[in-house]
Amino acid sequence: MPKDQTQQQQAFEPGISDNVATIDSILGASVDVQKREFMLCGNPDRSGVLYFLDGMADSQAIDGILRALVVLGNELNLDPASLSSADAIRTRLMYNASAKPCDKVADGVIGVASGDTLVLVDGIPEGILVSTRGWKDRGIEEPSTENNVRGPRDGFTESIRSNTAHIRRRIKDPLLRFDAMIVGTRTKTDINIAYIEDIVKEGLVDEVKRRLAKIKIDAILESGYVEELIEDAPLSPFNTVQSTERPDKVAAALLEGRVAIFVDNTPVVLIVPTYFWQFMQAPDDYYDRYWVGSFFRFVRYVAFFISLLLPSLYVMLVSFHSEMIPTKLALTIASGREVVPFPVFLEALMMELAFELMREAGLRMPKPIGQAVSIVGSLIIGQAAVQAGLVSPFMVIVVAITGISSFAIPSYSSSLAIRLCRFPILVASGLFGLLGFATMFFALLLHALSIRSFGESYLAPASPYHHSDQRDMLLRLPIWMLDKRPQFAQNRQRSGDRQMPHPPQPTKGEE
């Protein structure tokens, strides 16, 4: 066992010099580690030390601690000798909102590392950990990856505490729980597991905790690390954990009996269990009226199929099954391809790669240059390549529609998954025609049917079929008909009977 860890396991000594030596050896000589000596109630017999990290701790709060420790005892005429335990100091002197005694060196050091202030007083074999975390945060902004037209504009930030507060503000139910865990041997990243105690799927919280506890890794820098370490189908191209930056999405998921996993230092929150269909659903579906919501949800399903299948369908039809194209269309396609020197499969691959290239370049470049990249790219591909006879105009249309469709899928991470799945289908249909297309499509379908997300079938409620959950899958039925939570929730009834509004009925004789 390394020296540090043995030291950390030990408890605080009564003598302050021993404690200071231990902590100094653990924290080392970092510039941001601040050590502030003081005398309790100004009494030279009772010296003490404050440990905190510059930049992590709020200096005004530390001023307050010092004022309490040094000055307040005298003002209250307290006998310094009576302050003989950490608890006494905490309760009689200090006026900070959060202060707790700690008796292990390890706890104290971790507290200091996370921005708290450790108070040590000579003669007391305990430390007091005062919460003084206060660093500069990014302001709350609308999440740029998940835009909507109607609905709240706030998004999560990098601070876990303000993130959980977003949820608390939305769900004032006392049964809303946040359970804390720390993952990452070096980063010691805070993780909070949010759920509503009487709704959440039975056993789900324990399962999430079990999986999180199994993680042995040095660092968690983003919730993506957690996602990959707890997901059910690690080899699958599909993501079985939903990730979002929107508090309203998380709140809605909690109210459906799901569990949200907050990770510190990232605005992205994970939601489990996840159905595939959730990636096709946007908050707007619920905020706009149900006609609109259902229609645009349908449009998104169309977009999903287009972005997954359209290039493969086109390649398959044009290079193998010309008889399946209506004659007039066949003639138009044939005339467009008259001078194209490549087989249509190669043409499709080239154009798809060119599109991905443009997307990636536009994303990585600084914003002003990114626009230039997309303009130049689209000019080259849309105009010049066709004029030069390198690609047919139909292929440009197919690739463009495919690209636009993949942007119409609300969840960015799952649109990436679909984009990846497109290529195996494209290759199969380019090599084997309809046979390859069907085989690869069904292989993907069977795979999606076989995987699970925290005990729930990935394609539920379509398969296995849950009747009452259909109301919010392909279509979004009116809110007054969505009276049930998903079938895995503990308490399924979510609204009263006959919630459909209607004008007041005129009673007889009133007219």
Place this chain on the structure above:
Amino acid sequence: MRRILCLLAALTLLTMCVSCIGQRQINELALVTAVGIENGDKPGTIKLSVQMIRPADARGQTGSPSGGTGQPIYSAQAEGETIFDAIRELGRFVSRRVYWAHNFLIVMNEDYARRGIADMIDFFTRNHELRMNTWVAVTSDSPAELISTITGLEVVPGQAVDNLFKDNRIAGQAPSSNMMNLEEAFLSRSAEPVLARLELVSRGISNKKPLEHGSIKQVELAGAAAFKGEAMVGWVTPAETRGLLFFTERLESGIEVVGCPNNGNKLSLEFRDAKLKIKPSYRNQQAQFQVALHTNADIVESGCETNLAKICQDVERALEDRLKGKIESLLRKARRQYHSDFLKLGDVFRNKYPEEWRKIGDDWNSVFSEAQVDVAVSAKINSVVLKSVGSVK
């Protein structure tokens, strides 16, 4: 892990070995849109005329300039001992793979049709590449000339004939005969095939020389060719075909012109909701049919300068006589002249009398020729457009 990697590598290598087997890029195909069949110059041979599309010229400029502002179609002829032999012959000079799935039309010469079309039906239904909704027709002209005649409106002649067939019900003077119902009638014992007739008629007017009226030949769809077994037995006139369509295609509407009862002028009638009822019976070893046609009619154009309400009944009688005449002349032709049941009355009889059919089915055409067929037509003009004002001088 190693085994899985080996498997994946093997699969990847395998996909490279397939080299896109069976791949036929659409621009490497010669799409056939019409085919003509006639007897070859040597006895016992078949001459095939094939109309193929040149997509770049048939569709104008899409994409990059591809040169060539020539003809939208390329027609070629090949001879062989069988149809397939002739098709293979095409491969010797057609630079692209001849592709049949988009074929619109099969047109046969009269001589070929009279000799027998069994080989044609067999070939065009056996090959999986060919569609069953291809139109089939007979012509007395040269099929080669017919399929390569460019029509005024469509770029591709095959497509023009396709449109003619599709709008066929408006004129109502030719059967919509495609491969499917040809084969159906050919294989059936209780019906004989009947195919549409295509003709080249000078109809088009040249834009540059409008005075030379009708200088351009156009394809016309009118009349039908009756078959007995696999061989054609004779033509059916367009007027008789109108009668035939009541039997084979449940024709509901059409235009008939009758003379005015009061003066020598003409009156046009549009009959609608026509319903043909056939009632078969079997007595004394004799098949009998009672054919009853009920129809409503509208007067769409009137030259009779009188109150139409007065002559309404006479007009009804005239229409009845006219329709009845057409049906009877068709029946006469089928029974007395061709001895072929292309009206598909045998189907009706077989459905009603399956037991009796077993006895006489083999000799149905002669039974049909001797059967008694009574035709009754009733027409009713119930239109409110019996206006008297304006038509009375």
